[in-house]
Amino acid sequence: MAEALGPAVRAHNLRKVYRVAEKEPGFADTLRHFVRRRYREVEAVRGVSFVIEPGEIVGFLGANGAGKTTTLKMLTGLIYPSGGELEVLGHVPYRREAAFLRQITLVMGNKQQLIWDLPVLDSLRINAAVYEIDPAEARRRTRAFAELLEIEDILTQPVRKLSLGQRMKAELMASLFHLPRLLFLDEPTLGLDVNAQAAVRRFLRDYRERYGATILLTSHYMADIEALAERVLVIHRGALLYDGGLGGLVERFAPFKEVRLELAAPAEPAELAGFGEVAEASGRRVRLLVTKEGLTRTVAELLSRFEVRDLSVTEPPLEDVIARVFSEGRV
Amino acid sequence: MRYLKLLTLFWQTSLAARMEYRTAFALAFLEAGLEAAGKLFGVYLFYANGFDLGGWRWQEALVVLGLASLLDAFFIGVFNPNLRRISEMVQDGTLDFVLLKPASSQFWVSVQQFAAEGVPFVLMSLGLLGYAGAVAGLDAAGWLRLGLGAAAALLLAYAVAFLFATTSIWFVKIFNVVYFLNTIVWTGQYPVQAYSRPFRLFMTFVLPVYFMTTAPAEVALARLPASWLLVVFAVAGGVLVLSRAFWRFALRFYASASS
Amino acid sequence: MRWLVRKAWTLVAVYFAYMLEYRGEIFFWMLSGITPFFFMSAWTAAANQGLTGYDANDYARYFFAVFVARQLGIVWAHWNMSEDVRSGRFSFRLLQPLDPVWHYLADHVGERGVRLPMLAVVGLVFAWLYPEALVWPGAERAALGLVAVGLAFGVNFFASYVVGLLALWLEDATSIYNLWYVAMLFFSGMLAPLALYPDPVRQVLAWTPFPHLVYLPAAIWSGLEADATRGLLTLLAWNLFFFTLGRLLWHLGRRHYSAMGA
Numbered sequence: 001m002a003e004a005l006g007p008a009v010r011a012h013n014l015r016k017v018y019r020v021a022e023k024e025p026g027f028a029d030t031l032r033h034f035v036r037r038r039y040r041e042v043e044a045v046r047g048v049s050f051v052i053e054p055g056e057i058v059g060f061l062g063a064n065g066a067g068k069t070t071t072l073k074m075l076t077g078l079i080y081p082s083g084g085e086l087e088v089l090g091h092v093p094y095r096r097e098a099a100f101l102r103q104i105t106l107v108m109g110n111k112q113q114l115i116w117d118l119p120v121l122d123s124l125r126i127n128a129a130v131y132e133i134d135p136a137e138a139r140r141r142t143r144a145f146a147e148l149l150e151i152e153d154i155l156t157q158p159v160r161k162l163s164l165g166q167r168m169k170a171e172l173m174a175s176l177f178h179l180p181r182l183l184f185l186d187e188p189t190l191g192l193d194v195n196a197q198a199a200v201r202r203f204l205r206d207y208r209e210r211y212g213a214t215i216l217l218t219s220h221y222m223a224d225i226e227a228l229a230e231r232v233l234v235i236h237r238g239a240l241l242y243d244g245g246l247g248g249l250v251e252r253f254a255p256f257k258e259v260r261l262e263l264a265a266p267a268e269p270a271e272l273a274g275f276g277e278v279a280e281a282s283g284r285r286v287r288l289l290v291t292k293e294g295l296t297r298t299v300a301e302l303l304s305r306f307e308v309r310d311l312s313v314t315e316p317p318l319e320d321v322i323a324r325v326f327s328e329g330r331v
Numbered sequence: 332m333r334y335l336k337l338l339t340l341f342w343q344t345s346l347a348a349r350m351e352y353r354t355a356f357a358l359a360f361l362e363a364g365l366e367a368a369g370k371l372f373g374v375y376l377f378y379a380n381g382f383d384l385g386g387w388r389w390q391e392a393l394v395v396l397g398l399a400s401l402l403d404a405f406f407i408g409v410f411n412p413n414l415r416r417i418s419e420m421v422q423d424g425t426l427d428f429v430l431l432k433p434a435s436s437q438f439w440v441s442v443q444q445f446a447a448e449g450v451p452f453v454l455m456s457l458g459l460l461g462y463a464g465a466v467a468g469l470d471a472a473g474w475l476r477l478g479l480g481a482a483a484a485l486l487l488a489y490a491v492a493f494l495f496a497t498t499s500i501w502f503v504k505i506f507n508v509v510y511f512l513n514t515i516v517w518t519g520q521y522p523v524q525a526y527s528r529p530f531r532l533f534m535t536f537v538l539p540v541y542f543m544t545t546a547p548a549e550v551a552l553a554r555l556p557a558s559w560l561l562v563v564f565a566v567a568g569g570v571l572v573l574s575r576a577f578w579r580f581a582l583r584f585y586a587s588a589s590s
Numbered sequence: 591m592r593w594l595v596r597k598a599w600t601l602v603a604v605y606f607a608y609m610l611e612y613r614g615e616i617f618f619w620m621l622s623g624i625t626p627f628f629f630m631s632a633w634t635a636a637a638n639q640g641l642t643g644y645d646a647n648d649y650a651r652y653f654f655a656v657f658v659a660r661q662l663g664i665v666w667a668h669w670n671m672s673e674d675v676r677s678g679r680f681s682f683r684l685l686q687p688l689d690p691v692w693h694y695l696a697d698h699v700g701e702r703g704v705r706l707p708m709l710a711v712v713g714l715v716f717a718w719l720y721p722e723a724l725v726w727p728g729a730e731r732a733a734l735g736l737v738a739v740g741l742a743f744g745v746n747f748f749a750s751y752v753v754g755l756l757a758l759w760l761e762d763a764t765s766i767y768n769l770w771y772v773a774m775l776f777f778s779g780m781l782a783p784l785a786l787y788p789d790p791v792r793q794v795l796a797w798t799p800f801p802h803l804v805y806l807p808a809a810i811w812s813g814l815e816a817d818a819t820r821g822l823l824t825l826l827a828w829n830l831f832f833f834t835l836g837r838l839l840w841h842l843g844r845r846h847y848s849a850m851g852a
Binding site for chain 3: 354355358361362365368369370372373377379381384385448502507508511513514517518521525526527530
């Protein structure tokens, strides 16, 4: 299996432009739209470059519509790029050669490939045949995966009877049944409860360790990214904003520390404004974002100015950092 | 007139949604034309081979065909899209929203959608009916009887179809019921007298196709006294009351989808 | 080779199980195919007035054969495909190292496994109602009819596949298939045996696939006159035509789908 020595993914100046039809609401415009359509070009991905080495787990971050899914679909070969170069596992993805398809998988949290009215096992049977996994091996994998995901007892139930969490686990099982080396996961934990999310993460980590797979995943839940990814790519309006470690992301976009205070008496936000950015001020509890350089001085001043019951200094939550990146869109 | 307002709004939005599909709309014209031609051909085959469909003149048989086409158009334009929607709503639980609205839920689910593809079929069937009425030599009173008969037929077809549609509360995927209902209307293309006795009885008493096409045509053509219109309306009203009761009964079993 | 057989067998077996879940639907679907029996009733009434060259038994036999031929030829690949495209499942199909058409074919073959027993039940009811109409046509004719049905299924399937592929360009391609369906309703011999059609109509129709889709097998089974050689060759030609067109559209459509976004 381990033949290709080069990078798992190499994208250079990758672009994708769509043409979309536009229509105003209202009946008159419906008629106009029926006769003559207006189109507009939308540049979904504009010149993205990155390299992913084998065995990496990379988080792919971006607001809705930033171009994450489009990029993933280009990487899997579902859509072909409007420009740029792309090589995945040494193949050109959109040629969709069988040798390439056997080594990758795509999991989409909002779409499903399992056959709705039949038990999970039937979908697995199809996958086993399609990917030419012989029956004994297929049985072995079924057992192993089911055990890891803790879904041994639901494999014989029709998919439509499963809960969302069980369905997602089964979906993962079917998608990874052919032991792909490269996993593309688009919101794999979408809508799952905290337990199920944790189980999915645990499974992905196990899978990576066991088979040395490369993973590229998008998620809206920062916890997923924090738990799995060592490196993140941040995409904003189709362009790559950041490529590097999670820690570096915080350094770069949030040169702040978060100071939490519990005051003896409520303070006016205006009084606090001079010390830093007020993230939260509700009565006696206060959260301030303070620049790292001025941290010691500011804390000393706070302590002398107010009667402080409790004070702690922490890294700001990743969610806040990301939100700042997206709202400011700066590099 | 709140319901009339709702109806206009419903149909305007669904027309707007459907007109996104331009090819489908253009094709529907072609299809409606082809289907009308084919139906005429079907009747023509009998007369060309000397069989008069149970004693009906060619022009008279066309009135029956015209009524059947009108019902067909109603299925394509209004009933089928709504049945599909009901089925979906039961499946994904959005029927909840309808049940919470302060309007008759039966009205809501029956007329919510309107398929633009139905328009060419309606036009074609009205053309056919107009032509048939003209060549059959209808007088003013005849046209009036035809209009009333057609109204009763539509009401009856709706009530029967809704009776079937209601079962979607239990059987989630019943879309093939649509094909079955279309078949019923299909058999109404010819006067019931054309069929042998067991079929005739079946079409009168089991599935009331007789009252949908043959009977209104007979009244319009004065083969039956005008008072028979009352019978047709009574049957339609009866089935309608039944369908309402059945809908209410079925709703008691509606377990809104859990996820 | 071993894997080819295993793939085919697994796909058919799983889709058979899938269709078994839909037995109720399929039953209703079959019921909606009973129109031939109504035509039978009308034409029998005509025959009883001594108007046509066939007698009541001929009609009963013919229209039953029409019903069977039609039931075995039913396809819905266009619907499968546009549903897959609409729901996004088509993307998963593309990511598998297997041409999606095999899924659709297996779906149809598996469904026949559910439909056949139901068809047998209808056959029994028919035999009970019209005992003198049902005559075994002999092994040779039965087999020949089956070949015709098989080829007719092929034409139907590939035509439906072609329409389904159009879903990659058009948002609502399935309505195109309605045209095919309507043409088949009227010109395939479902209305009446082809001999009752006017001559010019018949001559034109002979070149189209329609009369061979239903009339040919039904006529072979029920002993009505049919030019089997010519009919089978015509079917074969149309099979080739739609198959080629389908493969062409598949290659173009894949490109287009990738360009527009999956």
